[in-house]
Amino acid sequence: MQSEFQDFRNCLTLSLLLASWLGPFDSYALSETYSRASKDNLLGSRVELKSKWVGANPVPKSLPILVLAGHADSQGLAGAGTAGEAVDLQGEKPMDKTISDELFWNLRIRDAVVELGKAKGLNITSYEPGIRNIVDGNDPRTNWSAGARHIRKGGYAFEIHFDSYGQYGYGSGIIPALSLDLNTLDESFAKSFGRYPLFFRGGLGGPRRGIRILEVGKLEGYLEESLRDKISRKKTIDAIARRIVNALIDGLQSKQNY
Ligand SMILES: [Zn+2]
Secondary structure (H helix, E strand, O other): OHHHHHHHHHHHHHHHHHHHHHHHHHHHHOOOEEOOOOEEOOOEEEOOOEEOOOOOEOOOOOOOEEEEEOOOOEOOOOOOOOOHHHHHHHOOOOOOOOOOHHHHHHHHHHHHHHHHHHHOOOOEEEOOOOOOEOOOOOOOOOHHHHHHHHHHOOOEEEEEEEEOOHHHOOOEEEEOOOOOOOEHHHHHHHHHHOEOOOOHHHOOHHHHOOOEEEEEEEOOHHHHHHHHOOOOHHHHHHHHHHHHHHHHHHHHHOOOOO
8 A cells, every 4th residue: 555655645635624624523423442452363464554434324235346456557657555564574386476475365355255255145246457567547448437437336446455564554444435425335345444534644535536445455464475385375366355245244244323
């Protein structure tokens, strides 16, 4: 995620405007919520930043869900995603030398989530930009553009990511959209994975377009080892996909409405 820093400057003004707009709503309607400081057996550390939002809007069970693989359109640029602890610190070879290790895993998780989601009866699809290096974030072929189109039609879009290792990352969790319409899917993701603040890094490119960012976990330690190990790889991908699909199912079934 460190690559999205370049967005910070551009959207600071918008974020401050939104912050002042959301302020009264935030404090009156939403209870103070803190992410639990915990270590998940599979995913490692969770985000521990203070956050205040609650996803309360109910959604229809047939809500069209679009899954994106983070950095699928931005290889070779500053936004390629994390190389992971194994490559950066332990001298391991990249999983695929043409793309970041983060994208390698993002793609596999995206596809596993859609396959399992369809089997469970969800209205779920993925988007594949097809080109790994699109310079303009507003090009109609980018993840962001495809996600924004999907959201304009009333759907829900989220992008799979792995966070940076060590001090460079925060841990697993959902980064919500910069929106007043956070819903029970957002809430379910926050409960299952962790809760990032609404204005994380001043509002990232995806969330400013309504796209949620799901940080599966930091690409380090046990999680990364389990993915890299050929014997445990499929089991690990399946376990992550199951977590995500179960969170979606719980969110779609929730009647929560504050
Ligand atoms: Zn990322």
